[in-house]
Amino acid sequence: MKPRYAPLLQRFQFHSLLSTLYLLITICAPLITSSFTPYHTLFLSLASNSSASSHLLHLTRLPHLSSSYEDSLAASYVISSFPFPSHSTFYSTLLSFPVHRSLSLFSPSSPPFHFSLTQIPSPSDPSSTSFSLTVPTFHAYAHTGSVRAPLTYAYYGRVKDFDKLRSLGINVTGTVVLARYGKIYRGDIVKNAQDAGALGVLVYSDYEDYAKGEAFPAGPWLPQSGVQVGSVFRAIGDPTTPGWSCTAGEEECERVSIEEIVRRGDMLSVPSLPISGKDGEELHKAIGGQVAPDDWQGREGAPVYRLGPGPGVVNLTYIGNETLRTIQNVFAVIEGREEADRYVLLGNHRDAWTFGAVDPNSGTAALLELSERLYKLQKKGKKPRRTIILCNWDAEEYGLIGSTEWVEENRELLTSRAVAYLNVDSAVYGPGFYVSATPQLDALLIEASKMVKDPDNSSQTLYNSWISSASSPPIERLGGGGTDFAAFVQHIGVPSIDMAFGDGYPVYHSIYDDYLWMEKFGDPMFQRHVAAASVWGLVALRLADDEILPFDYISYATELKGNAKSIEEEAAGCPISFSPLYKSIEYLKTAAVNVNAEKQALEEKFWGLSSRKDKSKVRELNDRLMMTERAFTDREGLSGREWYKHLIYGPSKYNDYDSKAYPGIDDAIEEAKKSNTTDAWRFVQHEIYRVASRGGAKAGASVGLASPHFLILLKITSQNRCFTKHVRLGSAMEAGP
Secondary structure, eight states: OOGGGHHHHHHHHHHHHHHHHHHHHHHHHHHHSSSOOHHHHHHHHTOOHHHHHHHHHHHTSSOOOTTSHHHHHHHHHHHHHOSSOEEEEEEEEEEEEEEEEEEEEEETTEEEEEOOOOOOOOTTSGGGGGGGGSOOSOEETOOOEEEEEEEEEOTTOOHHHHHHHHHTTOOOTTSEEEEESSSSOHHHHHHHHHHTTOSEEEEEOOHHHHOSSOBTTTSSBOOTTOOOOEEOOOSSSOTTSTTSOOBTTOSOOOOOOHHHHHHHTSSOSSOEEEEOHHHHHHHHHTBOSSBOOGGGOOSTTSOOOBOOSOBOEEEEEEEEEEEEEEEEEEEEEEOOSSEEEEEEEEEEEOOOSSOOTTTTHHHHHHHHHHHHHHHHHHHTTOOOSEEEEEEEESSHHHHSHHHHHHHHHTHHHHHHHEEEEEEOSOSBSSSSEEEEEOGGGHHHHHHHHTTSEETTEEEEEHHHHHTTTSSSOOEEOSOSOSSTHHIIIIITOOOEEEEEESSOOTTTTSTTOSHHHIIIIIOTTSHHHHHHHHHHHHHHHHHHHOSSOOOOHHHHHHHHHHHHHHHHHHTTTSSOOOHHHHHHHHHHHHHHHHHHHHHHHHHTTTTSOOOHHHHHHHHHHHHHHHHTGGGGBOTTOBTTBTTOOBSSEEEETTEEEEEEESHHHHHHHHHHHHHOOHHHHHHHHHHHHHIIIIISHHHIIIIIITOHHHHHHHHHHHHHHTGGGGGGGOGGGGOOO
16 A cells, blocks of 8 residues: 555545544443433434324223223233234233112102212213213222211311311211212221221212312313212222232132131221212211311302201112122333343233223323334334333223232342332323332432423423422322322332323213323323423433433432431430431431442443453442342331331331331331330331331341342342243343343
8 A cells, every 4th residue: 555545545444543532431421321312312303292192092981990891902002002012911800890789868858869970971072972881980990888867078088087076076976977089099088987886988079179060061160960089999900918928820829818818907897888979069068066176167159068967868879799700911021131130121001990091091092102212212223221011901900900919929030130210190181290209219310301392382392390299309209099000119119100291180090081082181292291202211221221221329328317307306205216217217318429430430441342351340330239129118117007018118007199208117107106105106206216227228228239149149049930920011021040
C-alpha cells in the first residue's frame, strides 16, 4: 500500500470506528447504563390507541365471571392476542355463587315492601342485550342464613363508627346493620358489624358518594338501581388451601373445611347483601330514633338519617353455593437472551363481576397493547436481557385467587428468580396518575414518568402533572391487599409496583362498568390506556435490560426511619424501646451506601471489555439487590395473620385496603392499648425485636445486601429444590441458573 493513501485509510478507519461505536451505543445502551435511551423512545413510538380500544371492546362484549364459559372465551382471546408463546395453568378453587336472595321491609306506618334487588340496564346501552348473563347482586362467600330484625344505621361500618354508636347509647346487638360503601373493604364492614352483635348486614351505595351528578348513560354517575357486587372473604387465595395450591385434576388435595374457614374468621357467620342507593334510601325512611351526626347524613334532599334501632324491621335471606370450580391463569413468555433465569413479571387479572371495562379489562387491554410493542421491538432485534413474563390472572375478584395460587405453587422458584412484579389491575378509572410501590423502585418510576406525555395535557410530561400538587410524586406503599401484588409483596417479598390512571369511579362492580362508560367518560380517546402501557413497559424494560438492577435502598432506609418515628409516636410514654429498630435501619443505610459505591465501580468498567470476573460480580450484586426485599419477610408471618409474611408493609387489621408500616408492631400496640397489661407491652417489644433482627431492616442489611455468599447459596438451593416445577412456568423457564 502506497504511503499517500494512508491518511485516507486512517480517516476511513476512524469514521468506521465511530459508526461502530454509535451502533453499539444505540443497541447496548439500555444494557449498560441506568437511564432511558433511543431504544425506549422507539418503544414509546409504537403505541396504538386503536389497538387498546379494540382489545377492550372485544373483552367486554359479555360479562365474564371467573370460571364461567364467558370467562374461558376471554381467556382464549388473551391467548390468541399475545404475540409470544403462551400457555395456561389451571387450579381447582372454592368459588361462591348466589342461589337465592330476598329482602323485605316491614314498617309500622306502611305496608310490607319487597325489594327486587335488580339492576336496571339502559336500553340505549349496547351491553344491555347481554344483561341476562350477569350474576345476580350478591356478596361472594356471604353466610347462608335468614334473619328478621330491626334496622340500625352504622355510617361506613368502620370500627370507629361502631364505637360512636356505643358512645351514643345505640345497641347494635340483635339488629340488621345498614352501612354505606366507600371507606373500607366490604368484608371488614360485615366483620365489624358481626363483632358488634349484628345478625345481618346490608351495604348500599349512598347517593352522596356515588350519584353526585347525571346518572349513566347521560353522565358518569351510578344509576339509582346500581349495586356494587363484591367478595366479603377476609383472606387471600383459595379459601380451602391457605398457603398451598391445588392444580386442576389433582386426585387428592388437602383442603380445610368451610366450617374451619368460618372458625378462623375468613368467612363470616352473618348473612349480608349489597343493595342500591335507591333501596338504601327506602330503608333509611324506616329507621327512627336519634338523628345521626351531621357528617353521617346523605345528600341534599335525602331523608333525615337516623340511627335506630327500628322501628323498621327487615327480613333478610341469602342462600349461597360454595363449590369447587376450575380457574385459568394465562401467561406469555419473552425469554431473556442472557439471564433467562431472572424474571420480570407484569400482571393483570381478567375476570370481572360484570362487563369489567374499567375493572379489570382496561388493564388487560393495556397489557395486550404493551405486548404488541414488545413483539415489534423483538422483530427489530431488541430481545431483553432477562426473561419477561406477562401474567393474566383469574378469580382476582373473589380474593386474589389466581395469582395467589400460582405464587404459592411456585414459591421457591419465584423467591430465587423474580426480579420484580409490576401490577396493573384497572389501568384507567379517570384522570390523574396514581402509583404504589416498594420504595426501592420509586426513582425508576419517576424517571419513567418523565418519558411519557401526560394523556390529558400533551404540552407536559406525566411527571409534570404528577407533581403539580406536591413537592415530590405521591407514591403510596403496597401494604393493602386490594389486588394481585399481594402474594408477591406480602407473601414472598418481591419488589413490586401497582399503578393506574384515576382513583376510583362511581359505577364500580356494577353492570354499568362497560365499554360505553369507558368510551364516553373513562378514556374517550384511549390515551390514558396508552400512557399506562407506556409507563408499565418502560419500567419493565429497564428492569429486564439494565446490567445492574436500578434499585435504590438508600431512600428505602430513609423511609423506614420516618415510619419508625411515626409508630414510636403512637406508643409515646409506653414501656417499650424502639432503639433496636433504629439501629437496624442504620445498618441498612450503611450497607445501601456501600452497595451504591460498588455499583458505581462496576459501571465504570462497562465501557471497556468486562472480564468474566466482572460479570460474576455483577450477577452477585444483582442477586443481593433482588433478594433484599425477601429479607423483610418472616416465615412465621404476622401474629394472627400468618399468611402475611412481610414485616415492613402489610394491610391494616381493620381495613384490608389500607396499607400499614410495621403492621405487626402496629397490631401489638393496638392490643396493648386496649388491655394495658405487662404481657401485652412485652409482646410489643418482641415485635420490635422481630422486625429489627429476624425479618426486617437489620436482616435487609446483614443478609440482603451485606452477605452475598449466603444469598448465592440460598439461591442455588432454592433452584435445585423446585426444578421439577419449572414446567408450570413454561418452556422458557427450564433454563438453568
